[in-house]
Amino acid sequence: MNDVSGYEGNPAPGGAVFDPAEASRALGLTLEEFTPLLAKAAREIRFRLDAVRQGVAEEDLRAVALNSHTLKSVVATLRAEAVRDAAIAMERCAKEGECARCAGMLTCLEERAAELLAELDDV
Template identity: 90%
Template sequence: MNDVSRREGNPARNGAVFDPAEASRALGLTLEEFAPLLAKAAEEIRCRLDAVRQGVAEEDLRAVALNSHTLKSVVATLRAEAVREAAIDMERSAKAGECARCAGMLVCLEECVAELLAELDRV
């Protein structure tokens, strides 16, 4: 999926980036049980995004793929679809050896993550 279709067609761009009630329900947790996990998730998301940035800067596509994959898994648990899709795109590009494309996609990934982190901070 390209950046334009993601922004136009992704429900997260047209509404909530993250729905804590839906995410907690999907895990079989109450909101009270789920809330403490969000700080850990936010910490991991920041860590993985930093690692992706470093991998892109160093043209280390193996690191980009690994950290994009891990980021994808963390945000999938939260049902944060925009970040998940951006991470999938980044991982695929890294695995395909598309260094320049990864560098270009980093802005989209950073924007999606920033929106998610802002939502997580509000919960």
């Protein structure tokens, strides 16, 4: 699941899922400018994760791919590499038409997203 060609992200320090200071610098923002965006990111992550779940439940692989792709973009902005990797894997799986495998991968995506959301909720 670590095939993330072109991604230049570094792991967050101290076992954190993401580093707000590093993510804000990467966007050219101060931490004060960046912090208000985190609540919006958390809402979008929850929305897209719910849409992925629904797509998996309905075996709608197009919806799974689209929402995994969008989720990947949101978490890449935060430089949350583990969630990004899981979303990339889910998107590829959906595009390859592997419905049963997507269902199995959902738990991993949910776990990585839950870790990130817990950190976002604490900021």
